[in-house]
Amino acid sequence: xxxxxxxxxxxxxxxxxxxxxxxxxxxxxxxxxxxxxxxxxxxxxxxxxxxxxxxxxxxxxxxxxxxxxxxxxxxxxxxxxxxxxxxxxxxxxxxxxxxxxxxxxxxxxxxxxxxxxxxxxxxxx
Numbered sequence: 001x002x003x004x005x006x007x008x009x010x011x012x013x014x015x016x017x018x019x020x021x022x023x024x025x026x027x028x029x030x031x032x033x034x035x036x037x038x039x040x041x042x043x044x045x046x047x048x049x050x051x052x053x054x055x056x057x058x059x060x061x062x063x064x065x066x067x068x069x070x071x072x073x074x075x076x077x078x079x080x081x082x083x084x085x086x087x088x089x090x091x092x093x094x095x096x097x098x099x100x101x102x103x104x105x106x107x108x109x110x111x112x113x114x115x116x117x118x119x120x121x122x123x124x125x
Contacts, residue, residue: 010037
């Protein structure tokens, strides 16, 4: 059984490959994909325009399309998890920050933390 953390990573990689190559979701991913990862990736990809619009609203002058593909997809997954409400907002944000730091940079982690934190605060208001 795959942990949720591993499944998020798999979903992120599938989304990144889909975003960069334009090929069908999961077609270039090598490795096992569990149901949680596949479901997350499919739902995030299906709602990417709406998720990007939400990123655009909080980044003020730095639209989602200008972000790196990795950061953009980490944010998409993070917003999706915040909206689902299956984990506390702090967990969704922490998991997204971990992914950004591990696969991009510490600066990407700070960016993701700031954007998701703002989205979570606005949703709670």
